[in-house]
Amino acid sequence: MRLENSYGIDLGTGMVKIYDQKADHITQESTMIALRNGNQVFAVGNDAYSMFEKAPADVRIIRPVSNGRINDILMTEAVLHTLLRRNTTYTGSRPTLYFSVPMDLTEIEKRAYASIAQKGRLRRSRVFLVEKPIADAIAVGVPLHHTKGTMIINLGAQSTELSVLADERVIINRLVPIGGMQFDQAVREGVLHKNNFMISSRTAQRLKFVLTDFRQEPSEGRKVYGLDRSSGLPRDGIVSAHTVTRMVRHECLLLADEIRKFIDRIPPQVQESIRRDGIILTGGSARIPGIDQYFRSQLEYPVRISQYYGMSTIQGIRILIRRPEMRHWAIDPSRNTV
Structure with missing residues (x-):
């Protein structure tokens, strides 16, 4: 069977995950891009991330995507073209690109994705959009044609997307501006207050996953390096x-x-279905030990974690690409029809 030249792309603020249909393989790299002398591309993906917070003065590190919204079409296209070339079987011959997108994109923001297929090195691509809650639901096996109420919480980098699916569609959705980056910043502030020294966001992210544990009273610690708050000199602590x-x-x-405010907006009969089947937790921060138990106690609803964590969305797109009967969930942004 001849496979199509199709790629799934989960374009996040922090990471971009790419699914290659021909290789049946998923890769992920940072969404960052490093620029020198204005807009000259210097490094892309993990290469750019390795320079983050320690780049020389003439190098600027940017994120061209924020909350699933393309802020800079040209820089986003440069990131995607580089990573497709680096990590997949892409050869430049008219690929079909399936992008995951948040529910609350405006028509103009959706057209930004279509613009990728009209200019630059990815022109003449075909572009389809898959709503993130739909992709997450497909990944965890939610029967979209039959569910009477499924709630998915996607813990993203910059925000958390709350969604309820019923009657073959997303009936309620909200984006909350709290995500992994806010967790990281809180850790930085806590260390600054308690230890009197400043750590990088990269160090804070690492500590978040290594030391946070909601299952038991935490007791251990880690030696890290940062800058003394008073002297500005490097030291450990x-x-x-x-x-x-x-x-x-x-x-x-x-x-x-x-989340409680969001649940209050859900119709009672749908709430009963959610209470029976449980809330599904996805996203990178779902890997924090015991976070499901924490939300279970706070919300008084069953909570279970997707086995794919932060890879749930791209796994859902993978399944959609490989099963043609599911592709009706993909939206053509140039036609604005499903």
């Missing part, structure tokens, strides 16, 4: 798991409050 967990828990408490 021991950051306790208690400090990190406390800061992440505070952000999760704020998020839980927003």
Whole structure:
């Protein structure tokens, strides 16, 4: 059987995941791009991320995507073209690109994705959009044609998307501006207050996953390097798991409050279905130990974690690409029809 030249793309603020249909393989790299002398591309993906927070003065590191919205079409196209060439079987011959997108994109923001197929090195591509909650639901096996109420919480880098699916569609959706980056910033602030020294966002992200644990009283610590708050000189220090967990828990408490408000908007009969089947938690921060237990106690609803964590969305697109009967869930942004 001849395979199509199709690629699935989950274009996030922090990471871009790419599915290659021919190789049946998923890769992920940072969404960052490094520019020198204005807009001259210097490094892309993980190469750019390796320079983040320590790049020389003449190098600028940017994220061309924010909350699933393309802020810079040319830079986004440069990231995608480079990573497709680097990590997939892409040869430049009219690919079909399936992008995951948040539910609340405007028509103009959707057309930004279509613009990728009209200019630059990815021109003459075919572009389709797949709503993130639909892709997540496909990944975890939600029967979209039969569900009477499924709730999915996607913990993204910059925000958390709350969605309820019923009657073969997303009936309620909301984007909450709390995500993994806010967790990281809270950890940085906690370390600054407790240890009196500044750590990078990269170090904070690492501590978030290594030390946070909602299942038990945290006790261990980690030696990390940063800058002394008073002198500005480099030094090391021991950051306790208690400090990190406390800061992440505070952000999760704020998020839980927003989720409760969202649940109050759900029709009672749909709430009953969700209570029976449970809330599905996806996204990179779903890997934090015990985070499902935390939300279970806060929301008083069953909560289960997707086995794919932050790879759920791209796994859903993978399934959609490989099963033609599911492709009706993909939207053609140039036609604005399903």
